[in-house]
Amino acid sequence: MNHKESNPISFHVPGHKNGNVFLNSAKSLFKDLLALDVTELNGLDDLHDPEEVIKEAQNLLASYYNAKKSYFLVNGTTVGNIAMLFATINTGELVLVQRNCHKSIINALTLIGATPIFITPQVDINTMTPTGLQHDDVIEALNTYSEAKALILTNPSYYGFAQDLTKIVESAHASQVPVLVDEAHGAHFGLGKPFPKSALQCNADIVVQSAHKTLPAMTMGSYLHINEKSLVDVEKVEYYLKIFQSSSPSYPIMASLDLARNYLQSLNENRINTIISSHSSFINKLKSLNKLKVISDCQESNYILDPLKVIIQASNKATGISLQKQLEKEGIFTELADSKNVLLILPLAEIKNQQEVISKISDALKGVKVPNREVRLNENFVFSRNRRVSKLAFSYKEMEKRKVVTMELAQSSGKIAAEVIIPYPPGIPVLMPGEVITSEKLTEIKNWKDSGVRIQGKSEFNNIKVFDD
Amino acid sequence: MNHKESNPISFHVPGHKNGNVFLNSAKSLFKDLLALDVTELNGLDDLHDPEEVIKEAQNLLASYYNAKKSYFLVNGTTVGNIAMLFATINTGELVLVQRNCHKSIINALTLIGATPIFITPQVDINTMTPTGLQHDDVIEALNTYSEAKALILTNPSYYGFAQDLTKIVESAHASQVPVLVDEAHGAHFGLGKPFPKSALQCNADIVVQSAHKTLPAMTMGSYLHINEKSLVDVEKVEYYLKIFQSSSPSYPIMASLDLARNYLQSLNENRINTIISSHSSFINKLKSLNKLKVISDCQESNYILDPLKVIIQASNKATGISLQKQLEKEGIFTELADSKNVLLILPLAEIKNQQEVISKISDALKGVKVPNREVRLNENFVFSRNRRVSKLAFSYKEMEKRKVVTMELAQSSGKIAAEVIIPYPPGIPVLMPGEVITSEKLTEIKNWKDSGVRIQGKSEFNNIKVFDD
Numbered sequence: 001m002n003h004k005e006s007n008p009i010s011f012h013v014p015g016h017k018n019g020n021v022f023l024n025s026a027k028s029l030f031k032d033l034l035a036l037d038v039t040e041l042n043g044l045d046d047l048h049d050p051e052e053v054i055k056e057a058q059n060l061l062a063s064y065y066n067a068k069k070s071y072f073l074v075n076g077t078t079v080g081n082i083a084m085l086f087a088t089i090n091t092g093e094l095v096l097v098q099r100n101c102h103k104s105i106i107n108a109l110t111l112i113g114a115t116p117i118f119i120t121p122q123v124d125i126n127t128m129t130p131t132g133l134q135h136d137d138v139i140e141a142l143n144t145y146s147e148a149k150a151l152i153l154t155n156p157s158y159y160g161f162a163q164d165l166t167k168i169v170e171s172a173h174a175s176q177v178p179v180l181v182d183e184a185h186g187a188h189f190g191l192g193k194p195f196p197k198s199a200l201q202c203n204a205d206i207v208v209q210s211a212h213k214t215l216p217a218m219t220m221g222s223y224l225h226i227n228e229k230s231l232v233d234v235e236k237v238e239y240y241l242k243i244f245q246s247s248s249p250s251y252p253i254m255a256s257l258d259l260a261r262n263y264l265q266s267l268n269e270n271r272i273n274t275i276i277s278s279h280s281s282f283i284n285k286l287k288s289l290n291k292l293k294v295i296s297d298c299q300e301s302n303y304i305l306d307p308l309k310v311i312i313q314a315s316n317k318a319t320g321i322s323l324q325k326q327l328e329k330e331g332i333f334t335e336l337a338d339s340k341n342v343l344l345i346l347p348l349a350e351i352k353n354q355q356e357v358i359s360k361i362s363d364a365l366k367g368v369k370v371p372n373r374e375v376r377l378n379e380n381f382v383f384s385r386n387r388r389v390s391k392l393a394f395s396y397k398e399m400e401k402r403k404v405v406t407m408e409l410a411q412s413s414g415k416i417a418a419e420v421i422i423p424y425p426p427g428i429p430v431l432m433p434g435e436v437i438t439s440e441k442l443t444e445i446k447n448w449k450d451s452g453v454r455i456q457g458k459s460e461f462n463n464i465k466v467f468d469d
Numbered sequence: 470m471n472h473k474e475s476n477p478i479s480f481h482v483p484g485h486k487n488g489n490v491f492l493n494s495a496k497s498l499f500k501d502l503l504a505l506d507v508t509e510l511n512g513l514d515d516l517h518d519p520e521e522v523i524k525e526a527q528n529l530l531a532s533y534y535n536a537k538k539s540y541f542l543v544n545g546t547t548v549g550n551i552a553m554l555f556a557t558i559n560t561g562e563l564v565l566v567q568r569n570c571h572k573s574i575i576n577a578l579t580l581i582g583a584t585p586i587f588i589t590p591q592v593d594i595n596t597m598t599p600t601g602l603q604h605d606d607v608i609e610a611l612n613t614y615s616e617a618k619a620l621i622l623t624n625p626s627y628y629g630f631a632q633d634l635t636k637i638v639e640s641a642h643a644s645q646v647p648v649l650v651d652e653a654h655g656a657h658f659g660l661g662k663p664f665p666k667s668a669l670q671c672n673a674d675i676v677v678q679s680a681h682k683t684l685p686a687m688t689m690g691s692y693l694h695i696n697e698k699s700l701v702d703v704e705k706v707e708y709y710l711k712i713f714q715s716s717s718p719s720y721p722i723m724a725s726l727d728l729a730r731n732y733l734q735s736l737n738e739n740r741i742n743t744i745i746s747s748h749s750s751f752i753n754k755l756k757s758l759n760k761l762k763v764i765s766d767c768q769e770s771n772y773i774l775d776p777l778k779v780i781i782q783a784s785n786k787a788t789g790i791s792l793q794k795q796l797e798k799e800g801i802f803t804e805l806a807d808s809k810n811v812l813l814i815l816p817l818a819e820i821k822n823q824q825e826v827i828s829k830i831s832d833a834l835k836g837v838k839v840p841n842r843e844v845r846l847n848e849n850f851v852f853s854r855n856r857r858v859s860k861l862a863f864s865y866k867e868m869e870k871r872k873v874v875t876m877e878l879a880q881s882s883g884k885i886a887a888e889v890i891i892p893y894p895p896g897i898p899v900l901m902p903g904e905v906i907t908s909e910k911l912t913e914i915k916n917w918k919d920s921g922v923r924i925q926g927k928s929e930f931n932n933i934k935v936f937d938d
Contacts, residue, residue: 009826011779011813012804015656015729016685021818023685023728023735030687030725033502037688041802042794074689075544076715107712111580187484212717216485216492218499219506220543220719243576244713246545248681250689253719256499259492260484266492325511333510335481344480349490357478 003044004035013039013248036252047072047249048242057258064261065190065200067225069234071241072257073208074249077184078104080208080224082111082244084180087236088150088206089114091397096141096151100130100428102182105152106420110396117145120388121428124161124303126295127311127341128377128425131161131303134388138168141389142175154182155199158336158427159343160309162186162196163302169203178205178231185306187223187260188214188348191267194276194307205230206237214308214348217260221253267348276307278350283310285358291315291365295341310344314365317374321454326367330360338424339375339453375452377425392434399434403468409445412437415466423448423455437466472513473504482508482717507720516541516718517711526727533730534659534669536694538703540710541726542677543718546653547573549677549693551580551713553649556705557619557675558583560866565610565620569599569897571651574621575889579865586614589857590897593630593772595764596780596810597846597894600630600772603857607637610858611644623651624668627805627896628812629778631655631665632771638672647674647700654775656692656729657683657817660736663745663776674699675706683777683817686729690722736817745776747819752779754827760784760834764810779813783834786843790923795836799829807893808844808922844921846894861903868903872937878914881906884935892917892924906935 010017019027019034040046045054054072062070073080085108089095092113097105099118109116119137121130132155142148151172156162169179181199183189187209189198199207207225211217224241226234267275287294295311298304305311314323324337336343351357393416404418414437421431423445430444431437448455455461479486488496488503507513514521523541531539542549554577558564561582566574568587578585588606590599601624611617620641625631638648650668652658656678658667668676676694680686693710695703736744756763764780767773774780783792793806805812820826862885873887883906890900892914899913900906917924924930 006800009801009829011815012802013679013682013814014686014688015681015683015814015817016687017816017818020821021685021816023732026724026728029501029505030721030728032498033721034687036498039688042797075548076717078715078717079544082713102716104712104716111712210482210717212484213482214484216490217483218485218503218719218721219483219508219717220715220722243573243580244551246547246689247571247573248545248547248679248688250687250719250722252499252502252687252721253689255495259495259499263492328511331475332478333481345482345484346480347486347490348484349486352489360478 003038003041012041033252036255038251039248044251047074047245047254048247054254057254057261060258061223061261062225064265065198065223065225066228067200068228068230069226071224072254073222073224073241073245074220074253075245076212076220077102077182077208077210077222079241079244080222081105081182082108083237083240084206084208084224084232085109085114085150085152086112086240088178088180088232093149094145094147096138096145096148096177098133098152098154100157101152101154102184105182113395113397115392115395117141117148117389117391118432122300123426123428124298124300126299127159129159129161129341130157130426130428131298131300132157132163133168135167135171137388139171142171142177144389146175148175148177151177151179152182153179153199153204156183156185156196156306158185159311159341160185160306161298161303162189162306164197165199165202165204173203173231176231180205181207183207184210185213187211188264188308191264191272196304196306200225200227203227203229205232211257211260214345215260216256216263216348218253218256220250221257221260223257275348275350279307279346282346282351282354285354286310286312286361289358289362289365291368308346308348310346311341312344313341314368316368316370318368318371319375322371323368326364327361329367330364332357332360332364338427340377340425373452377451377453378447390435392432393436394434396434399467404465405468406463406465409442409462409464412464412466413439413442418465418467421445421455421464423453424457425453437464472507472510481510502721505721505724508717513720516543516714516723517716523723526723526730529727530692530730531694533734534667534692534694535697536669537697537699538695540693541723542691542693542710542714543689543722544714545681545689546571546651546677546679546691548710548713549691550574550651551577552706552709553675553677553693553701554578554583554619554621555581555709557647557649557701562618563614563616565607565614565617565646567602567621567623569626570621570623571653574651582864582866584861584864586610586617586858586860587901589859591769592895592897593767593769595768596628598628598630598810599626599895599897600767600769601626601632602637604636604640606857608640611640611646613858615644617644617646620646620648621651622648622668622673625652625654625665625775627654628780628810629654629775630767630772631658631775633666634668634671634673642672642700645700649674650676652676653679654682656680657733657777660733660741665773665775669694669696672696672698674701680726680729683814684729685725685732685817687722687725689719690726690729692726744817744819748776748815751815751820751823754823755779755781755830758827758831758834760837777815777817779815781811781813782809783837785837785839787837787840788844791840792837795833796830798836799833801826801829801833807896809846809894842921846920846922847916859904861901862905863903865903868936873934874937875932875934878911878931878933881933881935882908882911887934887936890914890924890933892922893926894922906933
């Protein structure tokens, strides 16, 4: 801001020269923020070697989250996940991974050539979406694979189910295994009740959060925190963050990350109560709509649903996808839809014009037709997996060398999958690349297909990519 | 824009909800652009699987640059360099690399575990900065290392020296070696004369450009182009772009990349002439300042200096760094300063208020003191290297395993360097990690030190990191 207000003359990058050079038709829209879109000038510090304002901002962030060190990320949680894995795991080493992790985790493990052991999460019955790992499953994995170099968790789930990770982290640490948490959807955790506990408060070693998802920050703005007693090598994390992020990081995104931290600090108990009461009032209005089933909490005692997440379903069994489409016709844009659910993310602020919004949702519901084919989810599908801890048939390095062919799903028993197969919901992979296609897995896929859910975003799913023998 | 103007209600990420939730003190500055900071909603397409507006915008980009395919990058040229290298080179494979490449190239080669063969560039005498590779050196490298999987070039140089790459590319293609070009500073090439030729017009296989550096695009916005007759695997490039970029790419950055392409198309011959004539007038005014040496072209016949770059030096032999500091006191911010030069990047538009700017520069010059210690560059330093094509003593994988120790530079003869040693100018590494510290290299470093240039940004440089035996 000081730089901007000094009316500087730019003979440097970026090419828009503080917003003065820009396509005329878009100039007024971009101009204000372009004055902040600067570069590593003297006095403006350097994200990759911070010593001044960026260091100060990151210190304020660490202090707010009680972290040893905190970092601004400008390439999303994607880059945080990649950097924390590269800093912790070497080629050929074994890691315990929550099965419904973000694709950036699998991508990083593949690049590293790590050996993943997958642990299947539990499922919330109302929504048929994943919650988190069962403590017993983690203990089994830690005992079976004592050579594991890390435990990689995803908490909360995309749909907002969160658990207190304290005991799981304790067990991992007792085995000298660091815990890395993708907390993409939980940057606002740590505000205290009624919000869930952050993985940082549960002593996880590294925690990555998408500030842009739930805080008022620009898209691609994320945080990476290293815990006070972390077992991991801080210098290695910094080394990989430098490698995988642009050498010209965006100042508007960085500024918005600092402002988002400030916003969080501005939320005192009073303000949080006001926000939560506004949300309650909105949720009650939603619940009064008679064509809608509203899920705003979790029935499993050890999970809570993030108060910023509301899941809705059409009472007439229409798919979430068709419900979402109707809402969009009324100008209501939601986060996510699957064969069953629509996910709403509420603001970390009061919800304004509630009556108007509810009336639009009510109008949308009128258009939701009873489906030709009902989605019938059977909770047994997801519990059919007797092996919740599983490993790959062969390594990522091995997969790189093999040829991939496409074949009929029904004929693929005994082959090794070369692609991930995910029904939505629950959004948990039935098959991962490198896993054996057993007859049990084929039955499970058939069950999902028969239930009417979408697999890989398609309503028909008959072929699968496998590795050639 | 259509989405924004429909007054949508957001129950999705990002958390600022179309700019409505934001720290009050910064709201007015960010609000306009936050309305464009959206996510992959229906109708807004998906950078990682483009089928609608983003596909259309990328097609317009490809069509403008005559490329087979063009991509918007939201993590800078850094991610383009990383992706093009991962798509082309496997572990242990040999690549020919211009010695003064960007650190992202070395980072990618290290991650891949490739075997680089470095080719030293030529140097411009006036500025003592690198220009480009000599055709003969490339031919020598291609003949000596016929198993090379790629030739990686940097053109233009950071200071703006550019050559026509046609013959070099021809030679590489004759040996079936694809050419990958980091054209970070040349996104505006291809506008035609008086601008240099783009590597795309010289038939390079992949070309990465920082749109944000010279075009009116937001920082972190870059382009990657694949040439019509490219030898490389397009699917592999796309695979790695997906992996190394955020799964939530920034819409404002993408929009600015589309607008920058539109801006380029709006520049007809008339408009370019007006811009160039405004630049000439500015450069002539600069030249009239008697304490300043102005370099606005190249004396070597096969190079031209990009018309958007002007290099200035203090006539009294003060360092570029001290000249830059004086300019900043007058509110003039420049791109880069080294022990000798200050680099100015001109706008791709008329330069306004020229008299005022020149008067500020003139005031700045009054403060530039005759230095205690003059920088005396000897052109023989850079030409002392009889071996312009060189390889590493051991591989990146080997380096990873070795311990690093710090020792006195003067005692390090015969050891293997574990860090890069770069004097500014010329900004060409004297030593790369993995290279033998010969007595010849030590003499060269001593010469640079005696000349008064900064090494690693420090005025004193006495220790070096080496690999333990």
